[in-house]
Amino acid sequence: MGRREEPVVFSRSEGVFVINLQDLDEDQRIAATAPRGPVCILAGAGTGKTRTITYRIAHLIDQGFVSPNRVLAVTFTSRAAGEMRHRLSLMGIGGVQARTFHAAARKQLMYFWPQVAGDLRWKLLDNKFPLVGRAVRGARLESSTEKVRDILGEIEWAKASLIAPEQYPEKLGTRTPPVPAEKVADVYARYEQMKTTGEGLLLDFDDLLLHTAGALENSPAVAEEFREQYRSFVVDEYQDVTPLQQRVLEAWLGERDDLTVVGDANQTIYSFTGATPHYLLNFSRTYENATVVKLQRDYRSTPQVTDLANTVIAQARGRVAGTRLELQGMRAPGPEPEFTSYDDEPTEAREVAGKILTLLDQGVAASEIAVLYRINAQSAVFEQALSDAGIVYQVRGGEGFFTRAEIRQALSQLVRAAQRDVDETDLVRLVRRTLVPLGLSTQEPEGAQERERWQSLNALVDLVEELVTATPDLDFQGLLRKLHERQEAKHPPTVEGVTLASLHAAKGLEWDAVFLVGLVDSTLPISHAIKAGDEAIEEERRLFYVGVTRAREHLFCSWALSRQEGGRKTRKRTRFLDGIVIDPAPESGTPRGNRPRNCRVCGNPLDTPAERVVGRCNACPPQADEGVFERLRTWRNTTAQKENVPAYIVFSNATLMAVAELMPTSDNELLNVPGIGPMKAEKYGDEILEILRG
Numbered sequence: 001m002g003r004r005e006e007p008v009v010f011s012r013s014e015g016v017f018v019i020n021l022q023d024l025d026e027d028q029r030i031a032a033t034a035p036r037g038p039v040c041i042l043a044g045a046g047t048g049k050t051r052t053i054t055y056r057i058a059h060l061i062d063q064g065f066v067s068p069n070r071v072l073a074v075t076f077t078s079r080a081a082g083e084m085r086h087r088l089s090l091m092g093i094g095g096v097q098a099r100t101f102h103a104a105a106r107k108q109l110m111y112f113w114p115q116v117a118g119d120l121r122w123k124l125l126d127n128k129f130p131l132v133g134r135a136v137r138g139a140r141l142e143s144s145t146e147k148v149r150d151i152l153g154e155i156e157w158a159k160a161s162l163i164a165p166e167q168y169p170e171k172l173g174t175r176t177p178p179v180p181a182e183k184v185a186d187v188y189a190r191y192e193q194m195k196t197t198g199e200g201l202l203l204d205f206d207d208l209l210l211h212t213a214g215a216l217e218n219s220p221a222v223a224e225e226f227r228e229q230y231r232s233f234v235v236d237e238y239q240d241v242t243p244l245q246q247r248v249l250e251a252w253l254g255e256r257d258d259l260t261v262v263g264d265a266n267q268t269i270y271s272f273t274g275a276t277p278h279y280l281l282n283f284s285r286t287y288e289n290a291t292v293v294k295l296q297r298d299y300r301s302t303p304q305v306t307d308l309a310n311t312v313i314a315q316a317r318g319r320v321a322g323t324r325l326e327l328q329g330m331r332a333p334g335p336e337p338e339f340t341s342y343d344d345e346p347t348e349a350r351e352v353a354g355k356i357l358t359l360l361d362q363g364v365a366a367s368e369i370a371v372l373y374r375i376n377a378q379s380a381v382f383e384q385a386l387s388d389a390g391i392v393y394q395v396r397g398g399e400g401f402f403t404r405a406e407i408r409q410a411l412s413q414l415v416r417a418a419q420r421d422v423d424e425t426d427l428v429r430l431v432r433r434t435l436v437p438l439g440l441s442t443q444e445p446e447g448a449q450e451r452e453r454w455q456s457l458n459a460l461v462d463l464v465e466e467l468v469t470a471t472p473d474l475d476f477q478g479l480l481r482k483l484h485e486r487q488e489a490k491h492p493p494t495v496e497g498v499t500l501a502s503l504h505a506a507k508g509l510e511w512d513a514v515f516l517v518g519l520v521d522s523t524l525p526i527s528h529a530i531k532a533g534d535e536a537i538e539e540e541r542r543l544f545y546v547g548v549t550r551a552r553e554h555l556f557c558s559w560a561l562s563r564q565e566g567g568r569k570t571r572k573r574t575r576f577l578d579g580i581v582i583d584p585a586p587e588s589g590t591p592r593g594n595r596p597r598n599c600r601v602c603g604n605p606l607d608t609p610a611e612r613v614v615g616r617c618n619a620c621p622p623q624a625d626e627g628v629f630e631r632l633r634t635w636r637n638t639t640a641q642k643e644n645v646p647a648y649i650v651f652s653n654a655t656l657m658a659v660a661e662l663m664p665t666s667d668n669e670l671l672n673v674p675g676i677g678p679m680k681a682e683k684y685g686d687e688i689l690e691i692l693r694g
């Protein structure tokens with residue numbers, strides 16, 4: 001993300017701060033200058049929430065309501081806290097505490113501990129994993145890294161939701177635990193027990209919050225001293241607060257109400273960790289005298305981007321959806337968002353890399369471009385394509401694909417297999433077989449971590465398939481060399497590159513150009529959300545909304561109908577684009593005139609460019625002779641190799657399928673095949689007709 005400095009709010013003139021309220025619009029100004037007391041800013045994406053809270057803090061200080069060191073501002077990440085401190089310091093304001101809930105609680109607990117616990121020593125347990133691992137083994141459960149992490153995730157959710165071990169099974173709701181609920185409860189209880197049995201107490205991050213709330217709730221002396229110190233509270237991203245964090249906030253406040261909260265319920269995307277927009281939505285009920293301000297002007301994005309965002313969120317259902325605000329794009333008009341359907345993932349990745357090169361040529365900075373996806377394993381194919389195109393990138397909020405633990409393990413297993421299984425000629429099968437012991441089951445496992453590992457291993461198999469298709473005579477050593485090269489291709493971290501990130505990690509950030517990729521059903525919404533039902537699907541829709549609203553100007557949405565080149569096009573574009581994408585852009589370079597609008601088998605309308613090229617909808621079975629299609633594909637791949645161009649430049653798989661289904665016998669009939677224009681007919685016509693005659 002490019003750093004754009006916020007304007008300086010204060011200018012110091014002879015020691016007096018002057019607030020420059022011109023930097024705010026009218027609604028922002030109302031929020032910033034509201035009298036001391038409860039304020040709730042319900043603001044959509046890009047409406048300037050951080051700017052507004054910063055001014056509010058400034059205003060409260062400027063009006064003499066509070067001194068800087070009596071303000072506590074809470075942010076979602078420590079990075080955001082750092083940014084807020086930075087902005088405040090630019091205004092000449094020091095001493096305001098801007099921290100995450102955890103960091104604030106830790107500092108307070110260190111201070112108050114002797115008063116509430118005397119000599120009892122405590123230590124922060126910053127890595128829960130080993131202890132939870134022991135608890136898992138104690139409960140006689142399988143203790144693979146992923147299993148332990150998944151159970152750990154459940155414990156964290158329970159603690160954030162103020163649920164004790166014995167309550168876990170009944171409070172589970174729609175969550176699917178990685179092991180039976182009673183077992184999770186057992187591990188949770190053991191873990192809590194283990195932290196108290198060594199010398200001194202071990203406290204994990206959630207305990208810091210619990211004990212802070214406890215100290216304030218139970219010790220009047222502590223509460224009095226604390227409340228003397230802190231008078232004003234500000235909370236950003238309040239839609240993603242957990243019950244545990246809320247309890248801390250209430251303990252901080254006591255009977256007071258000097259609280260400003262900022263949030264957008266339609267950007268709630270962390271429910272799986274226990275976060276809930278409930279407190280934001282009930283704020284005016286909790287504080288009847290609250291000033292409630294809605295901000296709708298979006299200063300981040302063009303009207304084209306905000307139009308799409310509004311349409312996406314207009315389809316949301318449920319209570320949260322009822323609170324949506326219509327964004328009004330304040331920037332000058334820009335390009336329309338693009339929607340593109342690709343035949344397969346490698347093609348999607350290559351085309352995205354191509355579009356990025358075009359943007360770079362147009363002068364867009366690499367650091368102002370992001371590729372966003374739903375799950376981390378999706379980065380693999382894009383990392384590959386960006387590397388191939390010579391584009392420097394950084395993977396945010398996760399490691400690069402080739403540095404992930406399971407991929408490193410997989411590669412070293414493959415090296416061993418290469419020495420052992422010298423006779424196997426089917427590389428893809430061999431790779432699959434080698435990865436089974438590492439977790440490549442046929443069925444997608446439950447549990448976020450296990451799932452992530454499984455997804456990575458599958459992505460690796462896909463890459464291998466892609467490499468083998470591109471170079472049919474590749475041998476095992478050659479394949480390992482190619483994979484090894486990718487693993488070694490480290491990019492210097494200081495170089496500003498294109499950002500690859502998951503939608504979750506993109507929260508709160510913005511770029512000039514955003515690519516939302518892999519937009520197929522089962523990935524967005526993700527399959528386990530579809531299984532879990534409406535609420536989970538709504539959260540996925542919000543995630544898509546968060547993605548759309550990250551773009552300032554250029555927005556590209558894309559999806560691929562099959563994983564592999566030449567694979568069966570079984571995928572469907574994300575349901576979140578239903579009714580939005582009506583007439584996708586035609587594939588470049590091919591005439592549109594001869595494209596059928598309806599399926600030649602069932603007569604239903606065709607809605608993707610690829611379906612229109614084939615002339616048949618995805619739901620109807622292929623009409624072609626498989627042998628003919630295969631021969632055409634082999635010819636196409638060899639031709640592409642000879643001409644040193646990607647295969648789809650010669651003919652897309654959709655066009656080849658159309659040829660195989662229509663079986664033209666003359667030049668004229670060939671020209672009637674959608675996707676074949678005079679140039680291609682002239683260049684390749686004879687060869688194709690020859691193959692069909694054979």
Ligand code: ATP
Binds near residue numbers: 025045046048300508
């Ligand atoms: P999100 O919901 O995505 O977290 P946000 O509401 O926190 O968004 P900001 O990131 O604070 O929004 O602001 C979005 C962009 O709009 C920033 O680049 C900010 O500098 C700019 N901005 C905010 N208010 C104004 C204003 N009144 N005039 C001009 N630009 C503004």
Ligand code: MG
Binds near residue numbers: 049050508
């Ligand atoms: Mg923000």
